[in-house]
Amino acid sequence: MRIGTRGSPLALWQAHAVQAALATALNVAPAEVAVEVIRTTGDQIQDRALSEAGGKGLFTKELEEALLDGRVDLAVHSAKDVATYLPEGLHLAGYLPRADVRDALILKSGAGLADLPAGARVGTASLRREAQLRRLRPDLKVELLRGNVHTRLARVKDGDFDGTLLALAGLTRLGLAEVASAVLATSEFLPAVGQGAVAIECRVQDPATNAAIAAIACRDTGIALAAERAFLTALDGSCRTPIAGLARVEGDQVRLSGLVMTPDGADAAEASGTAPIADAAALGTALGTQLRASAPARALGL
Numbered sequence: 250m251r252i253g254t255r256g257s258p259l260a261l262w263q264a265h266a267v268q269a270a271l272a273t274a275l276n277v278a279p280a281e282v283a284v285e286v287i288r289t290t291g292d293q294i295q296d297r298a299l300s301e302a303g304g305k306g307l308f309t310k311e312l313e314e315a316l317l318d319g320r321v322d323l324a325v326h327s328a329k330d331v332a333t334y335l336p337e338g339l340h341l342a343g344y345l346p347r348a349d350v351r352d353a354l355i356l357k358s359g360a361g362l363a364d365l366p367a368g369a370r371v372g373t374a375s376l377r378r379e380a381q382l383r384r385l386r387p388d389l390k391v392e393l394l395r396g397n398v399h400t401r402l403a404r405v406k407d408g409d410f411d412g413t414l415l416a417l418a419g420l421t422r423l424g425l426a427e428v429a430s431a432v433l434a435t436s437e438f439l440p441a442v443g444q445g446a447v448a449i450e451c452r453v454q455d456p457a458t459n460a461a462i463a464a465i466a467c468r469d470t471g472i473a474l475a476a477e478r479a480f481l482t483a484l485d486g487s488c489r490t491p492i493a494g495l496a497r498v499e500g501d502q503v504r505l506s507g508l509v510m511t512p513d514g515a516d517a518a519e520a521s522g523t524a525p526i527a528d529a530a531a532l533g534t535a536l537g538t539q540l541r542a543s544a545p546a547r548a549l550g551l
């Protein structure tokens with residue numbers, strides 16, 4: 250079995266986590282599950298916001314081509330980076346148990362958002378984080394900061410920015426959780442759809458790989474992601490729409506909260522609801538449709 254992955258430190262950690270889980274489930278040596286690094290368009294673009302370069306699929310396109318060509322059998326992604334629609338013949342077959350979903354604030358100095366002085370420069374490449382920051386702190390300067398986690402941290406350390414926001418899950422995977430000055434509550438800073446989850450994609454018509462993924466997949470994460478991804482699909486959010494969404498399994502129910510904002514954070518529409526876990530996707534569709542109707546048109550790029 251061959252796993253395709255991007256070559257960033259975060260992507261490699263995720264691929265190796267899937268490799269280890271599969272080797273255990275299949276009762277083979279880890280070396281029998283190969284990890285193959287594939288360079289994606291998203292890895293090559295460093296000078297622009299990805300939303301301007303064509304969006305989400307940029308980190309997955311080359312991996313999906315390798316899957317369709319049969320060069321690899323599985324592709325491992327941060328669930329957050331997986332586009333709403335997948336190419337014909339491919340699907341997300343399972344997820345690893347989800348890590349902490351929250352965003353972390355990394356400051357040059359200070360312990361929380363309130364410690365940033367008016368006019369402080371916060372770097373991010375995420376439209377969602379930009380809108381949420383502007384909503385909470387309209388007095389800050391939010392500017393584009395791209396690159397992998399290490400690059401972004403270095404830019405703060407060097408004083409190019411007063412702070413940045415990163416997923417705690419990514420920091421933790423890289424052994425960097427201690428750089429977080431604060432971890433933001435989901436009630437204040439709702440994460441991106443899929444944040445903290447590792448998704449495993451494969452060919453629909455590949456029984457052996459689907460069975461192997463089923464053996465390692467986390468049920469609750471799959472239910473939560475079904476709700477979150479249906480929410481995103483119903484909103485039909487372009488890459489220029491700041492959207493946040495988080496679902497959690499609570500017993501035999503799934504609870505979903507969603508948020509759509511204007512890029513400047515001035516207007517926002519929120520919705521939340523609960524459904525039996527079997528109806529997770531329907532819940533996502535219903536909340537997404539509801540927000541589509543109530544969200545400020547400007548937020549949806551209409």
Ligand SMILES: NCc1[nH]cc(CCC(=O)O)c1CC(=O)O
Pocket residue numbers: 327328329330414415416417418419420443444445446447
């Ligand atoms: N867009 C890049 C990306 N994709 C997934 C993660 C973090 C890990 C995760 O959310 O699972 C990150 C970095 C970040 O947003 O801090």
